[in-house]
Amino acid sequence: MTENQETSLGLQDNTxxxxxxxxxxxxxxxxxxxxxxxxxxxxxxxxxxxxxxxITTHLPATTEHFVTDRLNxxxxxxxxxxxxxxxxxxxxxxxxxxxxMAAALLTVEAKGRITVRSAGSQPxxxxxxxxxxxxxxxxxxxxxxxxxxxxxxxxxASDVVITMGCGDSCPIYPGKRYEDWExxxxxxxxxxxxxxxxxxxxxxxxxxxRHQGQGHQAxxxxxxxxxxxxxxxxxxxxxxxxxSTKERTLLPPQQGPFGASARSIRWKATWRSTSSRHxxxxxxxxx
Amino acid sequence: MTENQETSLGLQDNTxxxxxxxxxxxxxxxxxxxxxxxxxxxxxxxxxxxxxxxITTHLPATTEHFVTDRLNxxxxxxxxxxxxxxxxxxxxxxxxxxxxMAAALLTVEAKGRITVRSAGSQPxxxxxxxxxxxxxxxxxxxxxxxxxxxxxxxxxASDVVITMGCGDSCPIYPGKRYEDWExxxxxxxxxxxxxxxxxxxxxxxxxxxRHQGQGHQAxxxxxxxxxxxxxxxxxxxxxxxxxSTKERTLLPPQQGPFGASARSIRWKATWRSTSSRHxxxxxxxxx
Numbered sequence: 001m002t003e004n005q006e007t008s009l010g011l012q013d014n015t016x017x018x019x020x021x022x023x024x025x026x027x028x029x030x031x032x033x034x035x036x037x038x039x040x041x042x043x044x045x046x047x048x049x050x051x052x053x054x055i056t057t058h059l060p061a062t063t064e065h066f067v068t069d070r071l072n073x074x075x076x077x078x079x080x081x082x083x084x085x086x087x088x089x090x091x092x093x094x095x096x097x098x099x100x101m102a103a104a105l106l107t108v109e110a111k112g113r114i115t116v117r118s119a120g121s122q123p124x125x126x127x128x129x130x131x132x133x134x135x136x137x138x139x140x141x142x143x144x145x146x147x148x149x150x151x152x153x154x155x156x157a158s159d160v161v162i163t164m165g166c167g168d169s170c171p172i173y174p175g176k177r178y179e180d181w182e183x184x185x186x187x188x189x190x191x192x193x194x195x196x197x198x199x200x201x202x203x204x205x206x207x208x209x210r211h212q213g214q215g216h217q218a219x220x221x222x223x224x225x226x227x228x229x230x231x232x233x234x235x236x237x238x239x240x241x242x243x244s245t246k247e248r249t250l251l252p253p254q255q256g257p258f259g260a261s262a263r264s265i266r267w268k269a270t271w272r273s274t275s276s277r278h279x280x281x282x283x284x285x286x287x
Numbered sequence: 288m289t290e291n292q293e294t295s296l297g298l299q300d301n302t303x304x305x306x307x308x309x310x311x312x313x314x315x316x317x318x319x320x321x322x323x324x325x326x327x328x329x330x331x332x333x334x335x336x337x338x339x340x341x342i343t344t345h346l347p348a349t350t351e352h353f354v355t356d357r358l359n360x361x362x363x364x365x366x367x368x369x370x371x372x373x374x375x376x377x378x379x380x381x382x383x384x385x386x387x388m389a390a391a392l393l394t395v396e397a398k399g400r401i402t403v404r405s406a407g408s409q410p411x412x413x414x415x416x417x418x419x420x421x422x423x424x425x426x427x428x429x430x431x432x433x434x435x436x437x438x439x440x441x442x443x444a445s446d447v448v449i450t451m452g453c454g455d456s457c458p459i460y461p462g463k464r465y466e467d468w469e470x471x472x473x474x475x476x477x478x479x480x481x482x483x484x485x486x487x488x489x490x491x492x493x494x495x496x497r498h499q500g501q502g503h504q505a506x507x508x509x510x511x512x513x514x515x516x517x518x519x520x521x522x523x524x525x526x527x528x529x530x531s532t533k534e535r536t537l538l539p540p541q542q543g544p545f546g547a548s549a550r551s552i553r554w555k556a557t558w559r560s561t562s563s564r565h566x567x568x569x570x571x572x573x574x
Contacts, residue, residue: 014458036321036324037323037327040324040439044331046458048438050458051408051436052409150338151331169339171301171330172301173302174300
């Protein structure tokens with residue numbers, strides 16, 4: 001018996017391997033979820049990923065990873081997992097750039113103190129390769145990440161949901177904090193426009209910045225228990241110019257509502273271009 | 288207690304109404320599916336529709352319709368519903384034009400002898416308004432239809448799956464018939480291009496037609512028990528010219544593999560323009 005069956009159209013029947021994944025997860029979540037629920041999660045997650053995925057070679061393995069995370073989120077929201085680790089969800093349209101970068105940065109900064117997820121309202125076929133490259137230069141490996149559709153379970157589990165231009169697409173539950181950040185998509189930003197804006201507005205962080213007629217960029221602070229998140233203003237600079245470390249810092253050290261004893265999590269997004277044709281994304285972590 | 292709770296962002300919390308939908312469906316599918324499975328179906332279906340829907344006013348009602356259909360499909364594939372009515376699924380990218388039209392036409396033609404569904408790999412925000420108008424002129428009301436994401440359950444329930452340019456996005460199960468029809472999306476077809484092709488290729492149905500470099504349009508017959516489906520070649524005509532009934536028929540009456548006793552289901556798609564700016568879709572049913 002082979003792993004995958006091929007049909008006359010050359011397409012793969014992954015039923016057997018998905019059944020085995022269902023069995024493994026049913027054992028893992030014994031007493032939390034019924035086998036029927038888990039099988040449905042596995043097959044529907046596979047279908048949801050297959051709809052938009054560009055490369056389907058590793059789709060069963062990706063499905064297992066995605067389902068495990070979804071079931072953990074659901075178990076937490078049902079109280080089946082006892083944890084006081086706060087959960088943050090970043091949502092953008094494609095889950096290929098902004099939300100992936102935000103999640104990666106916060107994961108590193110949080111050092112296990114926050115569970116971080118990301119999702120997209122209309123997931124892309126793959127991560128923006130320029131984003132993967134830029135993050136790789138910072139030592140963050142996103143090569144195994146994949147765009148994920150926004151699901152109910154991860155919203156339920158979250159304490160803070162941060163949407164980026166797709167607030168309407170997210171289910172609303174009471175008791176959560178919802179924020180919408182106006183961060184433009186890096187892939188669609190022409191370099192010249194961004195650079196012009198940079199020069200016009202200067203770099204002082206407390207001065208709101210304008211993006212594509214969306215009004216002023218609000219700097220919002222997320223107070224999350226004893227952890228604070230601050231989305232810093234987007235920083236745009238000329239690719240021919242090297243920024244000093246000092247220049248990269250747009251806001252003074254954040255004090256937080258709990259004073260010196262508070263643990264502060266801060267991050268910012270910085271646009272950068274590594275080619276003359278496209279604007280790519282980079283990021284700076286503040287420690 | 289109101290139906291919906293509004294958050295500070297002005298977004299609606301539909302938890303209560305979705306819970307009531309779950310309770311209704313749990314009662315309806317007693318002995319078939321566990322309450323846990325149904326609740327997950329309701330909330331995940333709502334989230335999936337909300338991700339892409341343009342108008343969210345009636346989303347809970349749409350969710351109930353969508354979930355009922357999905358659960359019926361799943362029940363059939365599990366053998367919980369005893370039926371010998373064959374099921375056909377049309378899948379295109381947006382589930383906003385081609386697959387909706389194909390499903391509507393076949394539903395009318397089948398007169399209850401086939402269960403027909405449609406879905407999209409990347410569902411649009413709404414049906415193509417031009418398609419709704421064109422179908423309305425034929426007496427087919429698509430105003431309550433909505434783009435639906437392709438799900439595992441409807442594929443499982445189907446005897447025939449007909450994809451239109453998105454074959455890779457569909458899960459493969461043994462024992463089903465998969466077909467890929469090369470029908471271009473009406474919304475993206477400039478009228479002039481279509482008209483030119485029409486003139487170049489003539490109207491003889493047995494002669495394969497060429498579409499956008501996709502090679503020859505194969506005329507495939509779907510043998511479905513005692514029912515046959517034939518996708519007729521696309522017919523393109525000048526909007527200033529009225530076609531006679533005779534002209535609309537591209538293929539001679541289909542005999543079917545079971546001779547004169549077989550019930551034949553045939554349909555065709557005809558492109559038509561009702562404005563100088565856009566090509567819209569019309570359709571002709573052959574009885």
